[in-house]
Amino acid sequence: MTIGVERPQGGRLVDQFEYGLDAPICLTWELTYACNLACVHCLSSSGRRDPRELSTDECKALVDEFERMQVFYVNIGGGEPTVRPDFWELLDYAVAHHVGVKFSTNGFRITPERAERLAATDYVDVQISLDGATAAVNDAVRGQGTYDAALRAMANLRAAGMKDFKLSVVCTRHNIGQLDEFKAIADTYGAQLRLTRLRPSGRGADVWDELHPLPHQQRELYDWLVANGDQVLTGDSFFHLSAYGPADGSGALPGLNLCGAGRVVCLVDPVGDVYACPFAIHDQFLAGNLREDGGFDTIWKTAPLFLDLRSPQTGGACTSCSAYDSCRGGCMAAKFFTGLPLDGPDPECVKGNSEGTLARDPERPGSSQDHSHTGTVRNAPVPLTLLRTRPVSACDESPLVAG
Amino acid sequence: MPVLPGAAWELSPSVSLRPEPFGALAYDFVTRKLSFLKSPTLVDVVRRLGDAADVEDALLGAGVPAAERDRYVAALGTLAASGIIRERQAA
Ligand code: SF4
Ligand code: SF4
Numbered sequence: 491m492t493i494g495v496e497r498p499q500g501g502r503l504v505d506q507f508e509y510g511l512d513a514p515i516c517l518t519w520e521l522t523y524a525c526n527l528a529c530v531h532c533l534s535s536s537g538r539r540d541p542r543e544l545s546t547d548e549c550k551a552l553v554d555e556f557e558r559m560q561v562f563y564v565n566i567g568g569g570e571p572t573v574r575p576d577f578w579e580l581l582d583y584a585v586a587h588h589v590g591v592k593f594s595t596n597g598f599r600i601t602p603e604r605a606e607r608l609a610a611t612d613y614v615d616v617q618i619s620l621d622g623a624t625a626a627v628n629d630a631v632r633g634q635g636t637y638d639a640a641l642r643a644m645a646n647l648r649a650a651g652m653k654d655f656k657l658s659v660v661c662t663r664h665n666i667g668q669l670d671e672f673k674a675i676a677d678t679y680g681a682q683l684r685l686t687r688l689r690p691s692g693r694g695a696d697v698w699d700e701l702h703p704l705p706h707q708q709r710e711l712y713d714w715l716v717a718n719g720d721q722v723l724t725g726d727s728f729f730h731l732s733a734y735g736p737a738d739g740s741g742a743l744p745g746l747n748l749c750g751a752g753r754v755v756c757l758v759d760p761v762g763d764v765y766a767c768p769f770a771i772h773d774q775f776l777a778g779n780l781r782e783d784g785g786f787d788t789i790w791k792t793a794p795l796f797l798d799l800r801s802p803q804t805g806g807a808c809t810s811c812s813a814y815d816s817c818r819g820g821c822m823a824a825k826f827f828t829g830l831p832l833d834g835p836d837p838e839c840v841k842g843n844s845e846g847t848l849a850r851d852p853e854r855p856g857s858s859q860d861h862s863h864t865g866t867v868r869n870a871p872v873p874l875t876l877l878r879t880r881p882v883s884a885c886d887e888s889p890l891v892a893g
Numbered sequence: 894m895p896v897l898p899g900a901a902w903e904l905s906p907s908v909s910l911r912p913e914p915f916g917a918l919a920y921d922f923v924t925r926k927l928s929f930l931k932s933p934t935l936v937d938v939v940r941r942l943g944d945a946a947d948v949e950d951a952l953l954g955a956g957v958p959a960a961e962r963d964r965y966v967a968a969l970g971t972l973a974a975s976g977i978i979r980e981r982q983a984a
Contacts, residue, residue: 503929506915513911515918515927560911562920562927588909590922613922 504748510800513559513790515754516725518768521549521577522569522760523861527596528870529621529632531660531701533769534759535692536569537863542761544780546576552758553580555786556589563590563613567768569760569861572599578607585613592617594658596636597643605643605650617656617684618643623671627664631701634869644679656723657681660688663700666707669714673722685715687727690827690837691769692857698828708840709734712743719744726750730820730836733813742816749822752777752799756790764789766799769823773858806833811841829854894980896948896969898962901981903943908977910936919977928975935968942978 524539525532544552556564564584571577571593584591592615600608600616608614618640622628625637647655657676659665665672669685676683690698703711712731715724726745735741746754752766752775762780765771777793780786790796805811808819819825820836828837829852835843863870896902904910907923916930917939930936937955945951948969957965972978 503915503931506913509914511913511918560909562909562911562918562922563925588922590925592925615925 504746507746507748507750507754508800508802510753510796513561514756516565516750517556517561517756517758518565518567519552519758520567520569520760520768521571521580522574524573525568525570526573526598527570527633527636528863528867529693530697530871531621531631531662531688531692531694532862533689533692533694534567534569534771535857535860535862537867538861539569540761540861544760544762546579548762548780549576549580550583552780552786553584553587553589556584557587559787559790561589563592565617566591566593568594570596570598578604581611581614585611588613591615592656594619595643596632597640600643600646602646602649605646605652609647609650609652615655616647616652617658618647618681619658619660620672620675621660621662622665623668623675627668629871630664631662631871633867633871636869641675644675644681647681648679653680654682655680656684658684658686660686661703661711662688663703663707666703666711669711669718673718682723683721684723684725685711685727686725687821687824689769689821689824690854691771691823693862695827695854695857702838705840705842708838712840715743716741730817730838731840732816733811733840735813735816737812739816747816748818749820751775751822752796756796758786764793766795767823769821770826771857771859772826772855774826774855775823804833806831807843808833808835811835811843813841827854828852894973896966896973896978898949898952898966899947901942901945901947902951902969902973902978903981904939905976905979910939912936919972921976924976926975928972928977930972935965938965938969939972939978943981 520534522539522543523536525536528537572595581591590613594617597618608616620628620640621631628637659672673683688694688702708731712734715728728743729745729747732742732747751770755767757765757768764777766775777795778789783789805814805819808814822832824837825832830837830844830847837844837848908919908921911918916932917936919928919930934955934957938951941951941954945954952962952965
């Protein structure tokens with residue numbers, strides 16, 4: 491493996507992971523930017539299909555490459571992956587090539603027939619997105635009718651005998667109080683609950699100020715995770731909350747507790763761009779393109795951005811924090827999109843160490859791509875509270891810049 | 894089930910190993926669980942299990958020093974508990 495920095499032998503796994511792996515563990519592959527919904531917090535600003543989308547053959551060649559690299563499974567998302575006409579064909583192709591698939595869907599297309607097929611396929615896992623345990627809370631974020639669609643999909647999966655599929659929830663200010671209800675819904679359908687963090691990525695940046703959990707809710711979430719941690723998945727989302735635990739690290743949440751971007755995590759987007767993390771879709775975290783830069787294996791192993799992310803990082807202002815060992819300064823993407831320095835505290839630092847900088851309203855970098863629907867969407871969400879879209883960058887305010 | 898040095902074991906058929914600088918990743922395609930083998934020697938032992946007469950034989954083949962034998966047998970026990978290796982059925 492080509493790695494810029496000499497790796498120490500032995501030691502803790504997390505230290506080894508900082509130096510990167512021969513292939514990613516958590517690879518997200520967004521098949522399309524097309525989506526039948528328009529969720530307000532979409533991390534990839536999805537909506538419209540990109541004409542440069544990878545063809546079926548290119549997708550299959552990528553699966554072949556994953557198989558050679560022993561990427562054991564991929565997380566397929568979008569957009570809504572099932573709107574690609576070749577989605578089911580690609581799914582079968584991946585499975586036949588020993589690349590397991592977990593795909594995220596809003597559930598609209600999980601019919602009883604599809605559910606039967608999914609239940610009959612080993613290597614395939616399904617993740618249904620739901621962001622409120624009631625229709626009122628969910629539909630305000632995801633759009634009218636999406637709550638019913640998600641529950642219908644889960645009922646179909648249960649009826650087909652699919653076990654342990656995932657019910658995936660992005661934690662927001664409006665649903666932190668519903669954690670027990672989410673767990674009950676998951677139990678009802680024989681699903682596993684998965685909670686993830688709202689990150690200010692994509693359209694999520696526009697609504698982050700209004701939707702991200704308040705400090706006391708973060709504490710509530712942490713306590714809930716400590717009490718129920720062994721029964722829920724978190725995709726390692728909440729390691730910044732570990733700082734609530736005692737300084738000896740004993741309160742750390744289960745998981746790796748490190749930012750895996752470019753080390754064990756990466757994203758392949760619909761047009762073949764490879765980013766360090768699905769929440770870091772921005773030119774600054776773009777490692778290369780499959781079509782132009784020699785394929786996935788080469789990019790993963792040699793892209794200067796990735797080598798840089800795998801070299802020892804400095805914790806900056808966080809290094810002196812007693813919680814640094816478990817929190818590690820939090821999420822790179824969250825810092826970046828809120829305009830904070832990457833080597834400082836997370837915007838949701840539980841010790842309040844980013845409040846000062848955030849109060850000065852640092853300029854936010856905004857999105858470097860946007861595939862949002864431009865017209866009206868049939869069931870577009872009607873937010874519970876008035877979402878005051880903040881300017882994403884100074885330029886947006888300028889009368890000289892169009893659009 | 895405890896791993897006995899005199900018994901014959903093998904990598905579970907649903908598990909794949911991927912070599913990594915620190916050892917290997919083990920992925921079980923059926924349970925979808927990912928595990929880590931934290932030493933290249935342990936990986937070597939596990940790879941040898943299927944063709945070795947017994948665990949003892951695999952340890953020897955991988956050059957595990959006698960003094961470390963117990964530690965490796967214990968590590969195999971952990972792998973057995975998570976289903977990564979399984980006892981071989983007599984052919
Ligand atoms: S940037 Fe954030 S979301 Fe991405 S791997 Fe790092 S901590 Fe996780
Ligand atoms: S100062 Fe940094 S390391 Fe400490 S809790 Fe805040 S984000 Fe985490």
